[in-house]
Structure formats: C-alpha cells, structure tokens
Amino acid sequence: MKASTLLRLWLTATFVIGTLLAAWLLPAQARGWAWAVGVLLPFALAAVVLAIEFLLAAALDPRAPRATAAHVLAVYAREVGVSWRMFLFEQPFRATFPEPPIERDPHRPAVLLVHGYLCNRAVWRPLLASRALAHCNVATVNLQPVFAPIDAYADAIASAVQRLRAASGAARVVLIGHSMGGIAIRAYLRKHGDEHVARAITIGSPHAGTVLGRLGHGVNARQMARGGAYMAALQAALTAAPRAKFVCLASRDDNMIIPRASALIPGTRHVVFDRVGHLAMVEDARVWRALAELVETAAA
Known part of the structure; x- marks a missing residue:
C-alpha cells in the first residue's frame, strides 16, 4: 500500500469515527457540530502523539544543559505545524507531481x-x-x-x-x-x-x-x-x-x-x-x- 492511500484511509476513518462518537456523546443541541469534531480529531491525535514523543525524548535522552520550557515548546509547536501540513494535506493529496526537469550534463550534480x-x-x-x-x-x-x-x-x-x-x-x-x-x-x-x-x-x-x-x-x-x-x-x-x-x-x-x-x-x-x-x-x-x-x- 502507498503512504498516500494509507493516510487518506486514516483521515477518512478518523473523521467518520470522530463524527459518530461526537453525535453519540454530545448533548442533543450540540450534535449538529459533530462533524467539526471529526474534522479536528486528526489534528488533535497528531499533536498528542508528538507530545508523547517529546516527553519520551526528554525523559530518556535529556539535553545537557537541559533545554528551557520555552525552547521545547517552540520546537514542539513547529513540529506540530509541519506534521499537520505533511500528514494531513501534502502527503495524502499532493504526492503526485512532476519530477524536476533533468538537464543532460555530466558535470551537473x-x-x-x-x-x-x-x-x-x-x-x-x-x-x-x-x-x-x-x-x-x-x-x-x-x-x-x-x-x-x-x-x-x-x-x-x-x-x-x-x-x-x-x-x-x-x-x-x-x-x-x-x-x-x-x-x-x-x-x-x-x-x-x-x-x-x-x-x-x-x-x-x-x-x-x-x-x-x-x-x-x-x-x-x-x-x-x-x-x-x-x-x-x-x-x-x-x-x-x-x-x-x-x-x-x-x-x-x-x-x-x-x-x-x-x-x-x-x-x-x-x-x-x-x-x-x-x-x-x-x-x-x-x-x-x-x-x-x-x-x-x-x-x-
């Protein structure tokens, strides 16, 4: 299976499951927003997984000297943003694009x-x-x-x-x-x-x-x-x-x-x-x- 196919399937499944769970758990007057939960769930899951990774890295391989909280949060926030774009948009939906043109020149790297x-x-x-x-x-x-x-x-x-x-x-x-x-x-x-x-x-x-x-x-x-x-x-x-x-x-x-x-x-x-x-x-x-x-x- 291709990564793009797998990611699209994951996004679809997460949206459906999140929407159904929200429709079941939310009060009746809020169920019209169940779809929004389905849309936001992949973003939340990615952020949580990355938070766990950062916590494990800090616990198992702490920097010397230890990084400040502001330092770690800045790196984490950037990693979350890149991951959202890559895993929720670029790789599922934009993996098919032309290769850069190749110039026949043996001296060109x-x-x-x-x-x-x-x-x-x-x-x-x-x-x-x-x-x-x-x-x-x-x-x-x-x-x-x-x-x-x-x-x-x-x-x-x-x-x-x-x-x-x-x-x-x-x-x-x-x-x-x-x-x-x-x-x-x-x-x-x-x-x-x-x-x-x-x-x-x-x-x-x-x-x-x-x-x-x-x-x-x-x-x-x-x-x-x-x-x-x-x-x-x-x-x-x-x-x-x-x-x-x-x-x-x-x-x-x-x-x-x-x-x-x-x-x-x-x-x-x-x-x-x-x-x-x-x-x-x-x-x-x-x-x-x-x-x-x-x-x-x-x-x-």
Whole structure:
C-alpha cells in the first residue's frame, strides 16, 4: 500500500469515527457540530502523539544543559505545524507531481531524495520549492509498500539511481535520505555497492536504532529498534569505502531519534543543528544550506 492511500484511509476513518462518537456523546443541541469534531480529531491525535514523543525524548535522552520550557515548546509547536501540513494535506493529496526537469550534463550534480517512514516524495516539496538544489539534477523516489522490510527498498533506490544517471549523464549521484530513508540508503549500499554514489547524506536517521522503533507498525519500524539485529547487521556491513562517503545531519531536539546520538555514524562527518524537530529538519533553511554545500563539494 502507498503512504498516500494509507493516510487518506486514516483521515477518512478518523473523521467518520470522530463524527459518530461526537453525535453519540454530545448533548442533543450540540450534535449538529459533530462533524467539526471529526474534522479536528486528526489534528488533535497528531499533536498528542508528538507530545508523547517529546516527553519520551526528554525523559530518556535529556539535553545537557537541559533545554528551557520555552525552547521545547517552540520546537514542539513547529513540529506540530509541519506534521499537520505533511500528514494531513501534502502527503495524502499532493504526492503526485512532476519530477524536476533533468538537464543532460555530466558535470551537473545529480541528487536522489529518499523519504522516511510513513512518508512519500511529497515530503521534499518544500526543499524543491526553495531552489536550494536548483544547480542540481534532482530526482525523488517513493519507497513502497509502506510497511515493507527495509531491504525491499534497496532495489527501488537502485532503479532510481540508474534512471537518474541515464537521464543526466552523471557517473555518480548524491543520495539524501531523511529518517528511514537514510537507513534504506545503507541497505542499498550493502546490496549494490557504492560505485555510483558520490556522497550519502542522512538527515535524522537512526543509525544505531531508536527506542521508538519498537512502538511503530510494520517490519521496517521494528528493524529500526534500538539494539535490534537489523541495525547491527547494517553496521557490520559498513566498510571503510562507503563509510567515508557519509555525512550525518542531526538535531539536538529530535523527537523521534532516541537517543539522539543514534543519528550519527561514528567516524563520519557530522553536522548538528539546534531548535528543530525530526520532520521539520526537511524544511529547515539551515539544513537546506548544508545540503547545497555538501552536494557541491561532493561533485567537486
């Protein structure tokens, strides 16, 4: 199943269930507003889930020094806003859009964007609209089915790399992966090698697993669990040559990667940000500038 289909089904089910429950529980004079409860319920559920994530992150991996309440609330509010837009609008309804035009120029950097868990290519719309990578040939890929084992995505990435190289004339591409997308890139490298990869950039990817992996649905979520066999196998398979191509972008305020240091592969270049949550990293201007610089230097 596609992420867009799953999200539309979830929105429909939440609206229907919320409306019916409100019609049953509200007093008779207020039942005409039951539909409003159905509309607002997805927003409320998303905000509650994110609040739980932030509380768990603060309890299990507190910052040193501890962040102020105002700091955490600002990061949380931004993450809620980004999540509402991405999961309730962009990804369910705007995932089908033309790929950016590819100019056949082997000297122009070629970039493949790989989304994360429960997401699709629509997550990259803000980055594409920012034109931070306007100097590049950029392509996206959808990882399907949405709850498949991560190794199943390796071939999808390989096919996308092949198409991008053929269209652009580039010998090698830069892979950029957010969250699970970075882990899928590692699965691709383990299966297909790094011959066609100039650089691999991960954004908030749980390279050593996350405690929230055990709470997620699907094989892929459980594979990203902290201390799991899958992540250990990927780590053992990362030899010196591909390791040297990795750059890990992370946030000290990540609400999904617990512990947050899990987003960093030892022995690689690290770029760490502040005051930005897990999903909001993909539309943070500081992250965009870092990506543009890293892509440019990879092609040099």
